[in-house]
Amino acid sequence: MIPFNVPPCVGDELDYVKQAIDSHKICGDGAFTKQCNAWLEERFHAQKVLLTTSGTTALDMAMLLCDIHPGDEVILPSFTFSSTATAAVLAGAKLVFVDIRPDTMNIDETKIEQAITDKTRVIIAMHYAGVACEMDTIMDIARRHDLKVVEDAAQGVMSSYKGKALGTIGDFGCYSFHETKNYSMGEGGALVINNPAYNERAEILREKGTNRAKFFRGQVDKYTWVDFGDSYLPSELNAAYLWAQLLHADEINDNRMATWNAYHDAFRPLADAGRVELPTIPADCVHNAHMFYLKCRDLEERTALIRYLKANDILAVFHYIPLHSAPAGQKFGRFDGADVYTTAESERLVRLPMYYGLTEADRNKVIAKVLEFYAQ
Numbered sequence: 001m002i003p004f005n006v007p008p009c010v011g012d013e014l015d016y017v018k019q020a021i022d023s024h025k026i027c028g029d030g031a032f033t034k035q036c037n038a039w040l041e042e043r044f045h046a047q048k049v050l051l052t053t054s055g056t057t058a059l060d061m062a063m064l065l066c067d068i069h070p071g072d073e074v075i076l077p078s079f080t081f082s083s084t085a086t087a088a089v090l091a092g093a094k095l096v097f098v099d100i101r102p103d104t105m106n107i108d109e110t111k112i113e114q115a116i117t118d119k120t121r122v123i124i125a126m127h128y129a130g131v132a133c134e135m136d137t138i139m140d141i142a143r144r145h146d147l148k149v150v151e152d153a154a155q156g157v158m159s160s161y162k163g164k165a166l167g168t169i170g171d172f173g174c175y176s177f178h179e180t181k182n183y184s185m186g187e188g189g190a191l192v193i194n195n196p197a198y199n200e201r202a203e204i205l206r207e208k209g210t211n212r213a214k215f216f217r218g219q220v221d222k223y224t225w226v227d228f229g230d231s232y233l234p235s236e237l238n239a240a241y242l243w244a245q246l247l248h249a250d251e252i253n254d255n256r257m258a259t260w261n262a263y264h265d266a267f268r269p270l271a272d273a274g275r276v277e278l279p280t281i282p283a284d285c286v287h288n289a290h291m292f293y294l295k296c297r298d299l300e301e302r303t304a305l306i307r308y309l310k311a312n313d314i315l316a317v318f319h320y321i322p323l324h325s326a327p328a329g330q331k332f333g334r335f336d337g338a339d340v341y342t343t344a345e346s347e348r349l350v351r352l353p354m355y356y357g358l359t360e361a362d363r364n365k366v367i368a369k370v371l372e373f374y375a376q
């Protein structure tokens with residue numbers, strides 16, 4: 001079976017994990033966490049990056065830092081993972097779902113403004129497949145209506161928009177290092193803080209409501225409980241695994257991009273013949289080959305394709321069931337305007353195997369079997 005995903009492993013992860021064990025420092029905020037934070041800050045020109053226990057908890061932190069009160073509204077796409085929405089719900093917000101654009105599957109920036117009410121506080125921009133949302137327009141809307149922007153860049157590590165790293169454009173950015181993402185630590189993530197005014201509050205929130213980070217920098221003599229908080233520090237064992245991956249970030253990116261380009265070239269004739277649709281990468285976006293998807297004619301054709309690939313030992317998958325049609329989405333939110341694309345496009349989309357180290361032989365088999373399906 002050709003799997004859909006294999007967690008990235010470059011080979012020297014265990015050396016760094018052993019270093020963490022030998023240093024007798026395996027709880028959070030040790031040397032590896034600090035190295036990862038600094039690497040992400042330098043590489044992405046980010047003001048401040050803090051590793052977290054997951055992409056989901058990075059989103060939780062971002063929403064808490066946005067200071068949402070019960071009854072406030074958060075605008076987000078319905079075509080996204082549950083984490084994007086549940087962070088807003090935990091903070092007390094009501095969800096307002098907006099339709100997506102069919103070319104990138106990202107939130108349709110032209111439909112955001114009509115969804116704004118006097119209760120709106122935050123827009124969440126989820127960069128699907130590591131391809132940026134139309135951020136200039138979104139930031140302009142946010143500025144004019146005094147809203148915060150949280151980027152769900154869980155899939156967008158190493159991607160950029162007009163030369164700026166995803167995650168560094170809004171007020172906050174959230175990365176995921178889950179095993180299904182381009183760079184991994186098993187479970188983990190990071191919060192990017194783009195306004196230094198939030199640095200201290202974020203450190204307190206992440207450290208059980210204490211000013212422990214300030215204490216370690218020698219800025220206060222004693223640390224104490226100062227605000228509400230939680231524990232969002234990943235273990236050094238996980239950070240050590242991530243560190244190995246970051247040192248090979250370009251190699252991982254190049255490897256995935258080669259697979260993505262091979263898929264794209266191979267399926268272009270099918271797209272030209274109008275049989276499938278391929279992902280669109282707008283001119284302002286550099287993507288990270290997080291995902292390769294095709295859009296079939298309809299749900300029936302997609303089901304048949306997935307079955308055909310499975311019969312040929314290839315695992316292809318689809319997602320997302322639009323959140324506004326899920327039980328929790330109905331309970332916590334409403335869809336603003338018409339669902340023109342969210343449901344219809346999500347039913348046609350299929351993701352092909354894509355991971356670091358996917359062999360050329362396996363990739364070519366996937367290509368051959370998809371072409372064979374469409375030649376029938």
Ligand SMILES: *Cc1c(COP(=O)(O)O)cnc(C)c1O
Nearest residue numbers: 054055056081083154176177178
């Ligand atoms: C993976 C993902 C998350 C959650 O990340 P975890 O690290 O698994 O918690 C959030 N949003 C999107 C869009 C994702 O793809």
